[in-house]
Amino acid sequence: MVCTSTHASPLAPAWLSRPEDANALRPQLWAQDVRRADSGELTVAGIGVAEHKAQFGTPLFVLSEADFRARAREFKDAFDAAFGDLCGGVDVYYAGKSFLCTEVARWVDQEGLRLDTCSGGELAVAARAGLSGEKLGLHGNNKSDAELNRALDMGLGRIVVDSLEELARLADLAAARGDRANVMLRLTPGVHAHTHGFIATAHVDQKFGLSMEASGNGGPGAQQERSPAAEAVARALAAPSINLLGLHCHIGSQIFEPEGFALAAERLLAFLAQVRKDHGVDLPELDLGGGYGIAYTEEDTPRPPAELARAMAAVVRAACARLAIPVPRISIEPGRAIVGPTTFTLYEAGTRKTVNVESGGGGTSPRRYVSVDGGMSDNARPVLYDADYSAVLASRVTEAEPIISRVVGKHCESGDIVVRDVYLPEDVSAGDLLAVPATGAYCWSLASNYNYVARPPVVAVRDGQARLIIRGETEADLLARDMG
Ligand SMILES: *Cc1c(COP(=O)(O)O)cnc(C)c1O
Numbered sequence: 378m379v380c381t382s383t384h385a386s387p388l389a390p391a392w393l394s395r396p397e398d399a400n401a402l403r404p405q406l407w408a409q410d411v412r413r414a415d416s417g418e419l420t421v422a423g424i425g426v427a428e429h430k431a432q433f434g435t436p437l438f439v440l441s442e443a444d445f446r447a448r449a450r451e452f453k454d455a456f457d458a459a460f461g462d463l464c465g466g467v468d469v470y471y472a473g474k475s476f477l478c479t480e481v482a483r484w485v486d487q488e489g490l491r492l493d494t495c496s497g498g499e500l501a502v503a504a505r506a507g508l509s510g511e512k513l514g515l516h517g518n519n520k521s522d523a524e525l526n527r528a529l530d531m532g533l534g535r536i537v538v539d540s541l542e543e544l545a546r547l548a549d550l551a552a553a554r555g556d557r558a559n560v561m562l563r564l565t566p567g568v569h570a571h572t573h574g575f576i577a578t579a580h581v582d583q584k585f586g587l588s589m590e591a592s593g594n595g596g597p598g599a600q601q602e603r604s605p606a607a608e609a610v611a612r613a614l615a616a617p618s619i620n621l622l623g624l625h626c627h628i629g630s631q632i633f634e635p636e637g638f639a640l641a642a643e644r645l646l647a648f649l650a651q652v653r654k655d656h657g658v659d660l661p662e663l664d665l666g667g668g669y670g671i672a673y674t675e676e677d678t679p680r681p682p683a684e685l686a687r688a689m690a691a692v693v694r695a696a697c698a699r700l701a702i703p704v705p706r707i708s709i710e711p712g713r714a715i716v717g718p719t720t721f722t723l724y725e726a727g728t729r730k731t732v733n734v735e736s737g738g739g740g741t742s743p744r745r746y747v748s749v750d751g752g753m754s755d756n757a758r759p760v761l762y763d764a765d766y767s768a769v770l771a772s773r774v775t776e777a778e779p780i781i782s783r784v785v786g787k788h789c790e791s792g793d794i795v796v797r798d799v800y801l802p803e804d805v806s807a808g809d810l811l812a813v814p815a816t817g818a819y820c821w822s823l824a825s826n827y828n829y830v831a832r833p834p835v836v837a838v839r840d841g842q843a844r845l846i847i848r849g850e851t852e853a854d855l856l857a858r859d860m861g
Pocket of ligand 1: 474629668711713714818
């Protein structure tokens with residue numbers, strides 16, 4: 378039996394509904410100023426996708442500046458409101474690794490946020506954007522001396538120290554220059570959160586952070602009777618070249634529920650109470666990391682930042698009261714939740730195939746393959762994480778029936794999938810433009826030159842104006858480092 382296309386395809390995953398109208402946009406997937414024009418064309422901030430294609434080519438990352446600024450402000454305002462009477466507000470560090478360029482760094486600064494970096498290269502972008510060092514953080518489990526020295530040169534607001542070895546190295550580097558390093562200690566609270574749940578353990582089998590367990594591996598020189606985290610606090614407090622600000626954790630990514638953040642906060646606050654007992658010191662800061670989830674498909678329903686902020690503030694308030702410690706200044710580090718939904722990737726469709734796939738009971742069902750002019754070089758997340766995305770026909774609307782489709786790239790890998798499962802109109806064909814929403818985070822930043830494919834440009838759109846914020850690579854760029 379071959380299923381007709383008026384029913385849900387047996388090839389579709391359970392979460393994917395067959396759209397009544399394949400031209401419709403689901404608002405939670407798109408930047409706030411993306412619409413269908415009367416002509417049927419997708420527009421953002423008033424500019425149609427055909428114009429983008431004509432001016433910048435495809436593939437193209439199209440980023441709404443208003444949407445970015447609005448999401449950045451929403452986080453800042455929501456957490457300031459929830460934590461205002463507890464600790465005077467919250468410092469929001471935008472996680473630069475999700476997507477960073479000088480223009481974005483300036484927006485972050487202008488909206489009152491700070492910036493998290495995790496390499497010398499990301500610090501270089503922040504410096505070029507003119508951000509002052511106090512507003513920057515530096516992460517990483519293996520920072521080089523050069524990176525630490527650069528952080529000290531720039532007067533960084535916080536260096537998030539990840540190991541006892543690094544703490545000793547940083548103390549020496551700072552002492553040698555008569556400097557004092559602002560330090561947060563990254564702890565592993567034993568909470569791993571992902572999307573709809575979390576795992577809470579004591580032992581943490583991963584490369585980041587300092588274990589809070591006495592038997593945790595702190596590396597050479599760790600004393601066994603104290604946890605690596607407790608040892609790091611003692612050494613940091615004793616080192617004249619270290620200004621210990623507080624504790625940090627980051628429990629995962631694409632998290633929708635507040636419980637994981639809350640449990641991590643409780644564990645770190647209990648640790649702060651222990652620090653007070655052992656050392657008579659109240660560390661002034663606590664960073665609860667990033668990982669706030671976004672909608673990639675209809676399956677995802679993120680909560681508004683205000684709701685998460687209120688839930689987290691309630692837990693922090695209660696825990697500090699119970700432990701009888703002052704509420705530390707809270708910071709958070711959202712990346713994806715600020716930039717992810719601001720951007721869609723515009724592709725041109727090319728080759729089309731229909732394959733008949735066994736769909737149980739001896740029957741087959743058609744699956745449409747639509748190739749686009751990019752792929753895993755501009756979006757590695759489906760390959761890396763099995764990530765799901767969605768797509769729409771962007772250059773026009775159509776009455777054609779939706780057919781279960783797979784959007785694939787042009788690379789020499791059968792795993793080169795952009796959108797695994799989506800209903801696209803049956804008549805999508807070569808030359809049509811497709812838009813894949815929610816590609817603002819970890820797409821451009823993870824882009825590669827696989828198959829000598831040039832990395833796409835990023836265009837920022839605002840008030841009917843489009844401007845390149847990162848130009849696309851040329852063939853000359855691709856050959857520039859080849860020494861012949
Ligand atoms: C990746 C990362 C973030 C940001 O994660 P998102 O999922 O983009 O919010 C924040 N903090 C640290 C330490 C990270 O490694």
